[in-house]
Amino acid sequence: MSSVTVAQAINTALADALAEDPSVVVFGEDVGALGGVFRITDGLTGAYGEDRCFDTPLAESGIVGVAVGMAMNGLRPVVEMQFDAFAYPAFEQIASHVAKMRNRTRGAVTLPMVIRIPYAGGIGGVEHHCDSSESYYAHTPGLTVVTPATAEDAYSLLREAIASPDPVIFLEPKRLYWSRAEATLPAKTEPFGRAAVRRAGRDATLVAYGPSVPVAMQAAEAAVAEGWDLEVVDLRTLVPLDDATVMASVAKTGRAVVVAEAQGFASVASEVAARIAEQCFHVLEAPVRRVTGLDIPYPPPKLEHHHLPNVDRVLDAVATLQWEDA
Amino acid sequence: MVAPSGSALLPPPEPVQLIDPQGARAPEARAAGHAVPDAATLLAAHRALVRGRRFDRQATALVKQGRLAVYPSAHGQEAAEVGAVLALRATDWLFPTYRDSVALVTRGIDPVEVLTLLRGDWHCGYDPIAHRTGPQCTPLATQAPHAVGVAYAARARGEDTVVLAFLGDGATSEGDFHEAMNFAAVFQAPVVFFVQNNRYAISVPLARQTAAPSLAHKAVGYGVPGIGVDGNDVAAVLAVVGAAAERARTGGGPTLVEAHTYRMDAHTNADDASRYRSDxxxxxxxxxxxxxxxxxxxxxxxxxxxxxxxxxxxxxEADAADLRERLPAGPVPGGDELFAHVYASPTPQLRDQAERLRAEQAADELEDAR
Incomplete structure (x- = not known):
């Protein structure tokens, strides 16, 4: 065990994949000599050569489109979109080809490729640098959508993504890049499609993912003083979604709050809330609540604290879960 | 390597032509150094053209009979499609669009498979890996970066594969055309960008797509040679695409070929070309x-x-009769396979939905049986 950041875990996962599998190639904007604007690819070009980790023209659709062709022809590309909102030029490639190639070729063409996207806010970034774009991808059949919240998950889920026969959107919560945890790498955590219970509790379930997991954990700790014992479920993969773990938790607690940083309208949080309502209606003691970002364009750095879910908002939502009947 | 100067990348003043519209040898100046292919090559191209034309007419008839959902005809463009495909080796790749069914038939893909999507089924019909031919692409120019990626991967393995991307004049206005050209040039990927300039993007004429002197001129900005060719002269298409492929194969990088041609039919059976062009x-x-x-x-x-x-x-004629005979009639079988290829392994949610659809179909069948 040693102290590891999420950024180091991702860097190590990329390095290990490059070392183990000669078909893995890493490319994107500034990922070579610079090591990426977040230094996630730091040292990879030096260690594995310019054929394995390299800079490209500044063209996101081209990066993803070229990766599609490479994946059709024997390589395992791992591409970096520099920021969430800079990935939008690639959206047509992602929605029309990355997501659909297996289906439109009846399984003849598979695309083992990973699109890494640093996403979400909380780092004081200016506009176009802080979008929570996960719903666009989760809404698109054919994409696997992954978002780690811990260093060990970051390593293990990225290795699984690179090894996957299907394309994976790998969403990296920017504000967790520098968070440290005791971890041993290489780590092997639960596979895609399994949520993790990060904190066991009896009274209510907080469902969170990516950047909102630490918020939910802090809220659960703060709730102890209020007399609430909260369970925290980390989804880990948005697609496939682990209904079973979420529903088992809510069946136990009878109350649920979904916490997510993305704007709430038509969001992953809304989908999770709806599924809980559909599948757990008869055990629910209170309506399912959502604590999400506001339905506004991501606010400027000095005002982002108004937008982001925080401990107080989570506890306010928990307080509305009809405890008077308990 | 010394980069060629800008002027060396410019297309010849006129599109390359080897055989004039009357069938005579074109003036030497039009050849721009290209030679007429040998007799066997020309005879094979002629045979493929006859077959491609007959296939295209048959598909047009099938759509009128309601046996195809839609058919974007290549009538008038057959020499461009046949010449481009026959200039490639079997080990090369090509990335066609929805208008390039004649190219696919020329490639040797079963015409029944070629028409699968256009019949109204949900997949491309053929195995792209086995035929080294991408699925027919509908969103314009989006297949061009795929061609670059396939070419890049092949070269990384030391193979001498060349990849040809089919595009239309309208596609040259799309961002992916630009990004693919630029990537191919920067990485010197062995790609031939083959633009069939048939003068119209559905109804919109070329003048509304570009103010460039020609589409081939666009190559210069990427550091890529551009060349125009008479797309209705199969000999010239064979020679020009053959030279571009050879250049790519031997490490010379990409080429942009603009084939000047004309779509004789409407965009598809659903289009009325008389609204935007004269008799x-x-x-x-x-x-x-x-x-x-x-x-x-x-x-x-x-x-x-x-x-x-x-x-x-x-x-x-026998091939057309065989197509009529074997093209499946009746409805496309539906159901489970709609869920089978979304992921390598269906998600729990997809398994639930597949189960529900199966139950609905079973109920419908029971209803029909009554």
Whole structure:
């Protein structure tokens, strides 16, 4: 065990994949000599050569489109979109080809490729640098959508993504890049499609993912003083979604709050809330609540604290879960 | 490597032409250094053109009969499609669009498979890996970066594979055309960008797509050679694409080829071309028919006699009859397979939905049986 950041875990996962599998190639904007604007690819070009980790023209659709062709022809590309909102030029490639190639070729063409996207806010970034774009991808059949919240998950889920026969959107919560945890790498955590219970509790379930997991954990700790014992479920993969773990938790607690940083309208949080309502209606003691970002364009750095879910908002939502009947 | 100067990348003043519309040898100046392919190559191209034309006419008839959902005809463009495909090796790749069914048939893909998507089914019909041919692409120019990626991966393995991307004039306005050209140039990927300039993007004329002197000129900005070719002269298409492929194969990087041609039919059966172009314009292009041209040339050269023509026509007719016979009639079988290829392994949610659809279908069948 040693102290590891999420950024180091991702860097190590990329390095290990490059070392183990000669078909893995890493490319994107500034990922070579610079090591990426977040230094996630730091040292990879030096260690594995310019054929394995390299800079490209500044063209996101081209990066993803070229990766599609490479994946059709024997390589395992791992591409970096520099920021969430800079990935939008690639959206047509992602929605029309990355997501659909297996289906439109009846399984003849598979695309083992990973699109890494640093996403979400909380780092004081200016506009176009802080979008929570996960719903666009989760809404698109054919994409696997992954978002780690811990260093060990970051390593293990990225290795699984690179090894996957299907394309994976790998969403990296920017504000967790520098968070440290005791971890041993290489780590092997639960596979895609399994949520993790990060904190066991009896009274209510907080469902969170990516950047909102630490918020939910802090809220659960703060709730102890209020007399609430909260369970925290980390989804880990948005697609496939682990209904079973979420529903088992809510069946136990009878109350649920979904916490997510993305704007709430038509969001992953809304989908999770709806599924809980559909599948757990008869055990629910209170309506399912959502604590999400506001339905506004991501606010400027000095005002982002108004937008982001925080401990107080989570506890306010928990307080509305009809405890008077308990 | 010394980068070629800008002027060396410019296309010749006129599109390359080796055989004129009457079937005679074009003036030497039009050849721009290219030679007429040998007799066997021309005869094979002629046979493929006859077969491609007959296939295209058959598909057009099938859509009128309601046996295809839609058919974007390549009538008038057959020489461009046939020439481009026959200039490649079997080990090369190509990335076609929805208008390039004649190219796919020329590639040797079963016409029934080629028409799968256009019949209204949910997949491309053929195995792209086995045929080294991408699925027919509908969103314009989005297949061009795929061609670059396939080419890059092949070269990384030390293979001498060349990849040809089919595009139309409208596609050259799309961002992915630009990004693919630029990537191919920067990485010197072995790609031939083959633009069939048929003058219209559905109804919108070329003048609304570009203010460039020609589409081939666009190559210069990427550091790529551009060349125009008479797309209705199959000999010239074979020569020009063959040279571009050879250049790519030997490490010379990408080339942009603009084939000047004309779509004789409407965009699809659902389009009315009389709303945006004149009969006179269409008639002028009818006089430049690609099949008439190579036929006249081969007759003049004593390479094609009545008996051989009859044999080739009979074979094309037999192929069309075989297509009519084997193209599945009736509804596309539905159900479970809609869920089978979304992921390598369906998600729990997809398994639930598949189960529900199965139950609905079983109930429908029970209802029908009553």
């Amino acid at each position: 006179e314009e269409v008639a002028a292009w009818r006089d430049r028919d690609p099949l008439d041209r190579i036929t006249a040339h081969l007759r003049g050269a004593g390479l094609l006699d009545a008996a051989l023509e009859a044999e080739i026509a009979a074979q094309a």
